[in-house]
Amino acid sequence: xxxxxxxxxxxxxxxxxxxxxxxxxxxxxxxxxxxxxxxxxxxxxxxxxxxxxxxxxxxxxxxxxxxxxxxxxxxxxxxxxxxxxxxxxxxxxxxxxxxxxxxxxxxxxxxxxxxxxxxxxxxxxxxxxxxxxxxxxxxxxxxxxxxxxxxxxxxxxxxxxxxxxxxxxxxxxxxxxxxxxxxxxxxxxxxxxxxxxxxxxxxxxxxxxxxxxxxxxxxxxxxxxxxxxxxxxxxxxxxxxxxxxxxxxxxxxxxxxxxxxxxxxxxxxxxxxxxxxxxxxxxxxxxxxxxxxxxxxxxxxx
Numbered sequence: 001x002x003x004x005x006x007x008x009x010x011x012x013x014x015x016x017x018x019x020x021x022x023x024x025x026x027x028x029x030x031x032x033x034x035x036x037x038x039x040x041x042x043x044x045x046x047x048x049x050x051x052x053x054x055x056x057x058x059x060x061x062x063x064x065x066x067x068x069x070x071x072x073x074x075x076x077x078x079x080x081x082x083x084x085x086x087x088x089x090x091x092x093x094x095x096x097x098x099x100x101x102x103x104x105x106x107x108x109x110x111x112x113x114x115x116x117x118x119x120x121x122x123x124x125x126x127x128x129x130x131x132x133x134x135x136x137x138x139x140x141x142x143x144x145x146x147x148x149x150x151x152x153x154x155x156x157x158x159x160x161x162x163x164x165x166x167x168x169x170x171x172x173x174x175x176x177x178x179x180x181x182x183x184x185x186x187x188x189x190x191x192x193x194x195x196x197x198x199x200x201x202x203x204x205x206x207x208x209x210x211x212x213x214x215x216x217x218x219x220x221x222x223x224x225x226x227x228x229x230x231x232x233x234x235x236x237x238x239x240x241x242x243x244x245x246x247x248x249x250x251x252x253x254x255x256x257x258x259x260x261x262x263x264x265x266x267x268x269x270x271x272x273x274x275x276x277x278x279x280x281x282x283x284x285x286x287x288x289x290x291x292x293x294x295x296x297x298x299x300x301x302x
Contacts, residue, residue, distance in 0.1 A: 006030070010038045010048055013085045034220060039091060045077075046086045056136045058087040061220045063133040068219070071127045074120050075215040094205030094214030099238050099291060101208070109211045114245030116213040117204070117234065122250050125193040125227045132194060135223045142225050146187035150180055150266070153273075160273045176265050179297050187226070187259060195225040199233040228256050232263030239291035243301075257301045264294050 007028040014021065021040070029037040034054040035047040049055040062079035069076065081088040102113060141149045154177055162170055179185035196203075196219060203217040231252075234242055243252060243260070268287050275283030295301075 006036070007038065010036065010046065010086075011040075013048070014038070014040065014046055017081075017083065017085070032218075043091050045089050045091050047089070048086045053137065055084075057220045058082060060133060060136045061222075062087060064219055064222060067131055067133070068124075068127065072120065072123050072216075074116065074213055076219070077215075077217060092205055092215035092217065094207050096202040097204045097206045097213070098201050099289070102238060105211065110242075111245050112211065113206065113213060114242050115249050117242070118246035118249035120213075120216060121196075121227070121230055121246075124196060125230075127194045129192070129194060129224050132224075138223055142223055146226070147180060150177075150187065150262075153266075153269075154181075156273060157269055160276050161269065164276075173269065175296065176262065180262070185258060185262060185297060186255065187262070190226055190228070190255070190259070192224045193227045195222060195227060195230050197221045197223065197225060197229055197233075199230055199237070201237045226259060226263075228259035229263055231256065231260035232267070235260055235264035235294050236267050236287070236290055239293040240295055241293060252301070254301055258297055261294055261297055 007026060010028065011023060011026055014023070024041050026041075027039045029039070034051075034057060035049055038046040038048065040046065047058060049058050059082060062082050065077055065079055069078070075092055077089040077092060079087050079089050097113065102110060105113070157173060161173075165173070180187070196216070198218055198221050199216075204213065205215040205217065206212060207214050231243060240261070243257065246252070268290075271283050271286045275281065275286075
């Protein structure tokens, strides 16, 4: 099936539910792992789940967003309809806040974006957990003791990746995991908060004209977890410098930063292992263009 055929099929479903909807334009985005997205008239976003589990995730996300609107000041999606075919929400204006564009901004503008991200994370991480719906799925890294989970990844990385890595890369992996093996990096003694867990740049929207954030997308994998996971994602996409710009609005201590550094580095290994095991070259290429300015563990955060 071509992309054009796919779009036609999705629009047929839309028209079945909304026969009076005049479709003047429609765009199909197939990049998401869980959903195919059709944007109609630059106003309506139809998210079509790829599997039954993805459909359950959409239902969970709709319930979650209904709660989060009371706590988050930045615009987030509003789910207006959910059925067996799709979830419908209004289009949030703005374009992704890509790293190369952020780095071209003045220091003052960068501070503004960092402050807005810090405020968003502070609000999200402060949401009372008892107010939230039960997640459909919790990954092992959330349900297990984290130290144990990541220690179990070492032999997998050695088996899958080491035959393909050069000596400097293997040395980097070993340097990353040594503090965990020696007990110097604590991944378990932290308060669990509600986290987004997928703060990629294409989920962070901004308006280049006003130089302000306009929304945060995709809460489908959001669950209670370590707040450092969200900070690690920001290191991965923008670099550690953005955390320094956030610390006036978000409380950061050395322990939190160490965990964020570890998660940011592990992301590259996680996706590489997944790409090789599933023979999917897309996943091997996920981190092309991502940030590299992440200091080694236990470097002073100042």
